Amino acid sequence: MSRSRKPSVFQVGKVRDDGRTVVISGWGLxxxxxxxxxxxxxxxxxxxxxxxxxxxxxxxxxxDETCTCCEPWTADELAAILRDLQTVASLQAQEPLAG
Incomplete structure (x- = not known):
């Protein structure tokens, strides 16, 4: 796995892939x-x-055409963020209530 710099994400959106077209919407960078x-x-x-x-x-x-500070997010990377968020949400829902 390699790491590269990406723009920060402050709003999570959607990624829709119907096999022909990928639509990325609602993301805040x-x-x-x-x-x-x-x-x-x-x-x-x-x-x-x-x-x-x-x-x-x-x-x-x-x-600035010479700046190479970061690279864009790919649809696959954004979809992985959504999967990770769903996984975390399901783990939190499984945690028993204290008390």
Missing amino acids: GLCAAGCACHRHPSAGHLAIAEDQAGGRLGLATF
Whole structure:
């Protein structure tokens, strides 16, 4: 397993794959760990999401072509986050109440 820097996730969304088309929706992304300015719009200062529908990737738009601080999330990685969250939720539901 290799690790790479990704944008932070502050809102979990959905990943739908019907075998032909992958739709990634509802995800909120923030700055990557590097927190560099390449993702901020030069004049407005806001972040913008960059979605590659054909490639099934979701990341941040970059305004500096030379910056390689992070890479986008893939649909498979986002789907794995959803599976992990479901697993954690089921473990918490199985825990007996104290008292």
